[in-house]
Amino acid sequence: MKKIGFLSFGHWSNHPAYKAQTASDTLLQSIDLAVAAEQIGVDGAYFRVHHFAAQLASPFPLLSAIGAKTSKIEIGTGVIDMRYENPMYMVEDAGAADLISGGRLQLGISRGSPEQVIDGWRYFGYEPAEGETDAEMGRSKALEFLDLLKGEGFANPNPYPMFPNPPGLLRLEPHSAGLRDRIWWGAASNATAIWAAEQGMHLQSSTLKFDENGKPFHIQQAEQIRLYKEAWKKAGHKGEPRVSVSRSIFALMNDRDRMYFGQQGEGSDKFGYIEPEKRAVFGKSYAAEPDKLIKQLAEDEAIQEADTLLLTIPNTLGVDYNVHVLSSILEHVAPGLGWK
Structure with missing residues (x-):
């Protein structure tokens, strides 16, 4: 069995060919798509988080709205940049x-991806501690977030509160039991994947990772996943770890599909730099008729x-159109790979 979800970047632009021309369009259509995706059997609705861009940013209002209008589909992010976050306020939002x-x-949380502005987290009021990098700041906030999600009391109660307090130290509310076990880390390197396993987080691996040996993208990513699973087992965590990978996959069912995505299937992995001195490998897109897609995807380690x-x-x-894209994969590709 393999769970199949969608990942939306939530773009909008005042372009005549776009259905999502405003932020309102994107938000409302995201809700509608999640509802429709649940109806056709998609397992998850996930959304990217980018600041200072015409894309989805603050995720919790959207996730809450989708949660209220659906009943089965998993709802997630891929990923929230922890450098921008107040872990305490985030615990309250996530719990709700x-x-x-x-x-x-x-x-899904992480250190984050290359930004639209220089050190955007500074505009949010955050600074790394002395001798700390911004990546280390992101991981430190992640650990604080994980600790707070346990729901243990830590704050001294006011002896003269507005409302009566329960005995002992107070925790953040609302608390959602079990959420701590459903946190994922977006890892771009083998080392951070291993770190995520040690912390008891599930793994999200996207269509990009740091190039660590020059091999094709899917092989490097498979190696990363195996290292993660080994580290999880070594750490002795209860339960099984989960791993998601992202892919651009389009089944070419009609002329419209071929017009939009026919050329993408002829691409290959790309190597380049996303940050100075950080060489990365970008995975190729898949676009072909279903029978050819099945053969290609079966070879993706x-x-x-x-x-x-x-x-x-x-x-x-x-x-x-996106319901068509998703249903084409579910109906014409997934069964041929034994995913359902």
Whole structure:
């Protein structure tokens, strides 16, 4: 069994061909798409978080709205940049969204990706401690967030409160039991994947990772996943770790599909630099008729290692077209790979 979800970047632009021309369009269509995706059997609705861009940013209002209008589909992020976050306020937001959804939140967090502005987290009021890098700051905030999600009391109660306090130290509310076990870390390197396993977080691996040996993307990603699983086992955590990988996959079912994505299937992995001195490998897109897609995807080692596949979607093309994209994979590709 493999869970299949979608991952939306939540773009919008005042372009005549786009269905999502405003932030309102994107937010409302994201809700509608999650509802429709649940109806056709998609397992997860995941959303990217980018600041200072015409894309989805603050995730919890959207996740809460989707949680209130759906009943089964997993709801998540991929990923929240912890450098921008106040862990305490985030615990309250995440707890509320998880309770509204009935415990379906699968929250992806990370150090974050290259930004639209220079050190954008500084505008949010955050600075690394002396001798600390921004990446270390992000990981430190992640650990604080994980600790707070346990729901243990830590704050001294006011002896003259507005409302009566329970005995002992107070915790943040609302608390959602079980959410701590549904936190994922977006890792771009083998080392951070191992670190995520040691902390008891699930793993999200995208269509990009740091190039660590020059091998094809799917092989490097599969190696990363195996190292993660080994570290999880060594750490002695209870339960099984989950791993998601993201892919751009389009089944070419009609002329419209071929017009939009026909050329993407002829691409290959790309190597380049996302930050100075950080060489990365970008995974190729898949676009072909279903029978050819089945053969191609069966050879993707990382997809085989993961229990969850997140399909990146062209959200600007609207809800109906994206339902077509997702249903084409579910109906014509997944069965041929034994995923359902």
